[in-house]
Amino acid sequence: MSPRFLLTGLLAASALAACSGGDESLDQTGASPKLPALDETLVPPMKIAKPQGWNGEIPTVPKGFTITPVATDLKIPRQILVLPNGDILVAEGSGGHAPKSRPKDVIAGYIKSLGKSSVKGGDRITLLRDANGDGKPELRTTFIKDLDAPYGLALVNGNLYVANQGALLRFAYSDGATSIAGKGEEVTKLPSQINHHWTKSLAASPDGSKLYVGIGSNSNIGERGLSLEEDRAVIWEVDPATKASRIYVSGIRNPTALAFEPTSNMLWAVVNERDELGAELVPDYLTSVKEGAFYGWPYSYWGQHVDPRVHPQKPDLVKTAIAPDYGLGSHVAPLGLSFASGTGFPGFAEGAFIGEHGSWNRQHLAGYKVSFVPFAGGKPAGKPRDFVTGFIKDGRARGRPVGVTYDAARGALWIADDLSNTVWRVTGPTPLALASPVGPAAGQK
Amino acid sequence: MRLATQSSMNRPSMSRRSVHPLHAILLAFPIALFASALLSDIIYLKSAEMQWSNFSAWLIIGALVFGAPVLLWAAIGLFRRRRNPERTRALVYFLLLLVMWIAGLINAFKHSQDAWSSVGAAGVALSIVSALTALAAGWIAYSGERIAR
Numbered sequence: 001m002s003p004r005f006l007l008t009g010l011l012a013a014s015a016l017a018a019c020s021g022g023d024e025s026l027d028q029t030g031a032s033p034k035l036p037a038l039d040e041t042l043v044p045p046m047k048i049a050k051p052q053g054w055n056g057e058i059p060t061v062p063k064g065f066t067i068t069p070v071a072t073d074l075k076i077p078r079q080i081l082v083l084p085n086g087d088i089l090v091a092e093g094s095g096g097h098a099p100k101s102r103p104k105d106v107i108a109g110y111i112k113s114l115g116k117s118s119v120k121g122g123d124r125i126t127l128l129r130d131a132n133g134d135g136k137p138e139l140r141t142t143f144i145k146d147l148d149a150p151y152g153l154a155l156v157n158g159n160l161y162v163a164n165q166g167a168l169l170r171f172a173y174s175d176g177a178t179s180i181a182g183k184g185e186e187v188t189k190l191p192s193q194i195n196h197h198w199t200k201s202l203a204a205s206p207d208g209s210k211l212y213v214g215i216g217s218n219s220n221i222g223e224r225g226l227s228l229e230e231d232r233a234v235i236w237e238v239d240p241a242t243k244a245s246r247i248y249v250s251g252i253r254n255p256t257a258l259a260f261e262p263t264s265n266m267l268w269a270v271v272n273e274r275d276e277l278g279a280e281l282v283p284d285y286l287t288s289v290k291e292g293a294f295y296g297w298p299y300s301y302w303g304q305h306v307d308p309r310v311h312p313q314k315p316d317l318v319k320t321a322i323a324p325d326y327g328l329g330s331h332v333a334p335l336g337l338s339f340a341s342g343t344g345f346p347g348f349a350e351g352a353f354i355g356e357h358g359s360w361n362r363q364h365l366a367g368y369k370v371s372f373v374p375f376a377g378g379k380p381a382g383k384p385r386d387f388v389t390g391f392i393k394d395g396r397a398r399g400r401p402v403g404v405t406y407d408a409a410r411g412a413l414w415i416a417d418d419l420s421n422t423v424w425r426v427t428g429p430t431p432l433a434l435a436s437p438v439g440p441a442a443g444q445k
Numbered sequence: 446m447r448l449a450t451q452s453s454m455n456r457p458s459m460s461r462r463s464v465h466p467l468h469a470i471l472l473a474f475p476i477a478l479f480a481s482a483l484l485s486d487i488i489y490l491k492s493a494e495m496q497w498s499n500f501s502a503w504l505i506i507g508a509l510v511f512g513a514p515v516l517l518w519a520a521i522g523l524f525r526r527r528r529n530p531e532r533t534r535a536l537v538y539f540l541l542l543l544v545m546w547i548a549g550l551i552n553a554f555k556h557s558q559d560a561w562s563s564v565g566a567a568g569v570a571l572s573i574v575s576a577l578t579a580l581a582a583g584w585i586a587y588s589g590e591r592i593a594r
Contacts, residue, residue, distance in 0.1 A: 040562060042554040101495075102502040104557035223559040225495040276559055298560075311493045311561035 028283045029384050033327030035302060039278030040309075046108070047363050048115035049397035051419055059399065060390035062347070064429040067388065068135035070414075071423040075122025077416040078199070079257075079336070079403035080423065081153035081160075085175055088128040088137075088414060090423055091403075094121030095149025095165035095198030101224065112360055115397060117419050123147045125162065127178055128423065133410070135425060141178045144171065152202025152258075154211065156240065163200035163213055166192030168238060187211075188238055188245050191231040194218050197272075199335075203258035206265050211238040212248065212289075214255030214269060221274050221309045222298045233297045235269065235289060249289055251321060253297040257337035257403065258289070263350070264378030270334035270354055271324065273301060279362035280330050286337070286352060286373060286380070287324035296321035326380045331359035332367030336404035336416070340372075344411020345428045351375040353387060353413055355401035368392045370401050370415060388415065388426060464586050468518050472586055474511030475545060476579045478504045482552075483572040486564050498563045501572070502556040508575070509549050516542045538585045545578035 026034050054069075061067045071077075074092055081089040100106050127143035130136065144150075144162065152163035160173040162184065169184035190200050190213060197216025204211050217233040218224055235255055237248040254272040261268050267289040273282035274297070282301040294317065296303065298310045303323030306313065328334055336355025340348050351374040356367035370388035373380050391399045399417040406413050415424040464472070482504035489497035519539040526535045552571035556563050 040558060042551065043557070102499045102556070103506045103553070104502070107557075219559075221559045223495060223563065309558070309560040309562045 026280050028280060028327050028329045031326055031380070033283045033302070033329075034280075035283075035305060036278060036280045038281065038308070040276065041278075044276045044361055045279060045363050046111055046360055047365060048111060048360055049358065049365055049368065049392055049395060050114060051117065052393075052396040052398055054398050054420055054422070057398070058390070059388045059424065061388055061426055064346070065426055067424055067426045069422050070130065070135055070137060070425045071126070071128050071140060072421065074126060074421045074423065075119055075124070076117060076418050077126075077402070077421060077423055078151050078418060079153055079201075080405040080414045080416050081155060082405055082407040082410075082414065083155060083173075086129075086131070086133075086407075086410060087176075088130075088423070089143055089153055089160075090126045090128065090416060091147075091150040091153055091162070092122030092124055092126060093147065093149035093151070093165075095151075096195045098194050098196045098218075098224075115360065115400075115419075117421055119421055121149060123149060125150060125153070129178070139178065143178070144180050144184070146183070149198055151199045152213065154202050154204040156204045156208040156211070159240070161187070161202060161204070161211060161240070163190065163202040165195055165198040165200060166190055168200070168202070168211070168213060170240070187240060187243050190236075191215055194224065194228060196220075196224065197232075197254045199254075199256055201256055201258045201269075203260060203267065205267075206260055209239070209241075211240055212236065212258050212267055213238060213245075214252075214258050216254035216256070216272075217297060219298075220276065221307060223309075226298075226310075229298070248291055249293045249295065251293075251295040251297045251299075252289075253295075255289075256335045257355075259337045259339055259352075261288075261352075261375070261378050262339050262341045262408075263375075266378060268337065268339075268352065270328070270337045271295070272333055272335075273330075274298075274307065275331070275361040277301075277307070278330075279364065283327035283330050284332050284334050285324040286326045286328055286334070286354065290322070293322050294320050295324060302327075326373065328354065328356070328371070328373075328384065329366055331361050333357040333359060334367075335402045336370070338404045338406040338413070339375075340406050340408070342408040342411065344408065344430075345406075345413070348372050348374075348387065352380075353404045353406055354384070355404040355415060357400050357402060357418075358391070358397065365392060365395075368397060368400060370404055370413075387413075388424075391417075463589050465518075468515065469586065471511050471515045471518075472583060475508040475515065475549075475575075476583045478508035478511070479545065479549065479572065479575040479579045482508065483569070483576040486569045486572045489564050490569060493561070495560070498556065501564065501568075502553070505549055505553045505556060505572075505575075508579070509546065509553060512542070512546050512549065512579075516546050534585065538582055541578045541582040541585070545575050545582060548574040548578070 125143040128137040129139035149165035154161045160171045168187040171184045196218045201214035213236040218228045238245045255269040300318045358368035359366040368391040371384040372387040374382040400419040403416040413426040482501045485500040523535045523539045555568045
């Protein structure tokens with residue numbers, strides 16, 4: 001009897017929460033997104049798009065472009081790396097070991113699980129080889145196995161770097177290899193206690209001398225205790241030669257993808273901002289990563305807007321917080337970032353592709369697409385445009401995009417979809433040399 | 446049945462049971478758990494140590510789970526005594542439990558908010574309401590008058 005009582009109360013309270021639906025027309029993209037007043041509700045608005053397969057259908061791409069499912073039945077594909085010979089590496093896994101500290105963790109965890117794949121993470125990297133570029137790989141192998149929730153990938157000077165959820169590993173790579181044995185060399189451990197946000201994103205500087213690792217916060221807003229937030233919500237700079245690491249920027253809640261902008265050689269990140277302040281707070285963002293900067297978390301958001309949920313507050317620290325460069329919209333959950341270059345994608349030649357996993361903390365679904373932020377002179381120039389859509393159909397999710405990787409040499413965008421466990425490939429009107437190997441610099445993010 | 450009634454009438458009033466033993470046991474939980482939640486809320490507000498807020502959240506859920514059958518039982522008791530001199534007392538008992546339980550439910554959601562918002566002035570106020578109404582309901586239930594047997 002009592003669970004039914006609780007459920008009735010839960011439903012009644014959800015109905016209350018649903019009333020604060022927010023304002024869908026609010027413009028929250030670009031350099032200065034509109035920020036409404038704080039709207040904390042007793043029950044956060046939750047809307048989960050229940051999964052449903054593609055059933056042979058495919059996402060929608062702009063006219064003239066083609067999208068193809070290159071690999072299916074993967075085990076939670078997250079991020080993709082294109083090797084110099086055109087081979088595709090797919091990191092598969094699902095991490096985190098946060099305890100259920102209070103009743104909410106049990107209930108919210110269950111509700112969120114309804115919008116995810118039930119497949120267990122592969123803890124591996126899969127290699128796909130499609131030498132003739134027909135979208136049907138001739139070879140599919142387990143490239144590295146027995147990993148621990150691998151996410152970020154980078155190839156630097158003949159070494160493959162894999163960011164597990166608890167360590168940065170190095171594997172020697174030789175051209176054309178189809179598998180690598182062994183556990184790899186540990187470059188550095190990464191903060192992994194609890195791992196509320198477990199993904200460790202990775203990018204290498206263009207000269208290969210430094211690696212950057214995105215390390216998410218250990219909570220939404222410090223509700224697991226601020227002592228667990230040491231070395232969290234930061235981007236580390238790692239020197240692969242000496243294995244030394246240091247905090248490069250801080251207060252950056254969950255930097256889920258990092259990439260270097262090719263014209264300016266600046267590091268950029270997409271970041272997932274905090275929940276439960278309303279349907280239009282806080283906008284997730286795309287930002288250039290300025291060394292030494294503090295982006296506010298947990299004390300403030302979008303610069304110096306104070307979050308009342310943190311105690312004790314730190315007004316002096318908040319005064320040093322800087323606002324990010326570009327809002328992507330609230331709760332869109334950007335998990336992928338890759339820059340366009342070259343001539344392969346007419347109309348999308350300069351800018352950032354962003355994989356938006358999609359929302360749970362608002363009634364009106366947001367994200368669930370790959371968008372494109374046009375750039376000029378190494379900076380955002382204009383509003384985001386939809387690039388790949390159709391992940392939602394009739395309120396149900398057919399897929400959820402995560403990592404995106406643009407291969408300039410071959411004119412292809414690779415998309416990891418961790419709901420339908422598919423890797424998608426988008427090609428332009430005139431595919432470039434899909435079949436031929438190209439120089440060693442290609443394909444690095 | 447008749448015999449039992451007669452024998453109880455002959456006994457001193459102290460020995461009359463006001464509530465069924467199972468009802469009494471179930472009621473003991475919200476009394477103890479809401480009072481404990483109030484204490485852990487106060488410690489959280491003084492320490493800002495999240496674990497105390499987590500304790501409160503579990504204590505409140507426990508109080509609601511055990512309190513729900515007590516509330517239902519009291520509602521049935523009230524219905525059966527609607528034309529009975531014990532009616533007023535049964536009504537007060539039921540209303541105390543109702544306020545206790547609804548304040549507890551709202552407080553469970555309050556405690557599901559994150560960090561400092563999980564308690565705050567509203568959370569501790571609701572904890573006071575639930576703890577006091579639970580104690581008052583216990584006072585009535587355990588004082589020997591027939592209300593929900």
